Amino acid sequence: xxxxxxxxxxxxxxxxxxxxxxxxxxxxxxxxxxxxxxxxxxxxxxxxxxxxxxxxxxxxxxxxxxxxxxxxxxxxxxxxxxxxxxxxxxxxxxxxxxxxxxxxxxxxxxxxxxxxxxxxxxxxxxxxxxxxxxxxxxxxxxxxxxxxxxxxxxxxxxxxxxxxxxxxxxx
Amino acid sequence: xxxxxxxxxxxxxxxxxxxxxxxxxxxxxxxxxxxxxxxxxxxxxxxxxxxxxxxxxxxxxxxxxxxxxxxxxxxxxxxxxxxxxxxxxxxxxxxxxxxxxxxxxxxxxxxxxxxxxxxxxxxxxxxxxxxxxxxxxxxxxxxxxxxxx
Numbered sequence: 001x002x003x004x005x006x007x008x009x010x011x012x013x014x015x016x017x018x019x020x021x022x023x024x025x026x027x028x029x030x031x032x033x034x035x036x037x038x039x040x041x042x043x044x045x046x047x048x049x050x051x052x053x054x055x056x057x058x059x060x061x062x063x064x065x066x067x068x069x070x071x072x073x074x075x076x077x078x079x080x081x082x083x084x085x086x087x088x089x090x091x092x093x094x095x096x097x098x099x100x101x102x103x104x105x106x107x108x109x110x111x112x113x114x115x116x117x118x119x120x121x122x123x124x125x126x127x128x129x130x131x132x133x134x135x136x137x138x139x140x141x142x143x144x145x146x147x148x149x150x151x152x153x154x155x156x157x158x159x160x161x162x163x164x165x166x167x168x169x170x171x
Numbered sequence: 172x173x174x175x176x177x178x179x180x181x182x183x184x185x186x187x188x189x190x191x192x193x194x195x196x197x198x199x200x201x202x203x204x205x206x207x208x209x210x211x212x213x214x215x216x217x218x219x220x221x222x223x224x225x226x227x228x229x230x231x232x233x234x235x236x237x238x239x240x241x242x243x244x245x246x247x248x249x250x251x252x253x254x255x256x257x258x259x260x261x262x263x264x265x266x267x268x269x270x271x272x273x274x275x276x277x278x279x280x281x282x283x284x285x286x287x288x289x290x291x292x293x294x295x296x297x298x299x300x301x302x303x304x305x306x307x308x309x310x311x312x313x314x315x316x317x318x319x320x
Contacts, residue, residue: 059264083241151236168231
């Protein structure tokens with residue numbers, strides 16, 4: 001009986017863990033939940049041979065190169081209006097397991113990264129590192145409204161909107 | 172004689188290696204095409220997923236937010252092809268590049284090298300040939316995306 005309980009608890013624990021990192025639907029066009037293993041590469045380097053130290057140190061778009069040679073450019077993490085370079089940079093040149101959503105629309109398949117871990121069995125991490133890094137760089141509490149609404153409070157955004165207006169036309 | 176033989180073998184190995192490494196580079200790197208692309212600077216995520224109206228003045232503020240957040244900036248050519256910008260004016264910074272923030276929503280002519288890989292078009296934009304400013308006035312029909320303010 002004790003052994004059965006132990007097995008049941010292990011199974012439940014594994015199921016909970018798997019569920020906790022399963023991709024979440026965002027209702028995207030032709031959405032497909034996916035998980036795959038790939039190497040994190042500097043997209044510009046991979047396409048042109050123009051390579052930089054440490055995949056560009058956060059200034060370059062990073063891509064996922066699968067074992068079959070498919071190059072997947074992740075466009076989005078789980079933080080509002082933010083991309084994936086911050087989430088993938090520490091894995092530059094390493095293999096990761098990427099979990100998230102494919103969406104096919106306008107003839108193009110795109111990928112949104114929701115969870116990532118170093119392959120084959122690193123610790124899962126939600127792809128939300130951007131928020132904490134932005135808060136730290138701007139000296140604010142990551143749980144504050146300022147950090148949650150980073151896109152309204154970012155210095156580069158404020159400068160552009162003050163100069164050109166919300167429509168970009170100067171009105 | 173023996174020394175000459177070793178030298179010849181080394182030379183042959185070098186000659187053999189050079190074309191091999193060249194072939195490897197060609198296979199790994201996509202072939203580039205020099206192009207001029209005319210179109211609107213866009214936020215790739217909102218355009219490709221259509222999670223909101225993604226073009227022109229209606230989407231300008233959101234496009235600036237996304238560019239600042241590191242979502243790839245693109246150009247939607249007038250023929251309907253979306254390109255992801257991986258480099259701009261000899262600057263490999265494609266994440267939150269201030270020059271690209273300033274160019275959001277503008278209708279421009281970019282010159283550079285185009286690549287296609289696995290269904291995605293990429294552009295290494297060497298220079299802005301023409302900048303027509305913002306010409307796509309969509310806010311009267313679509314308001315301000317996505318929050319209306």
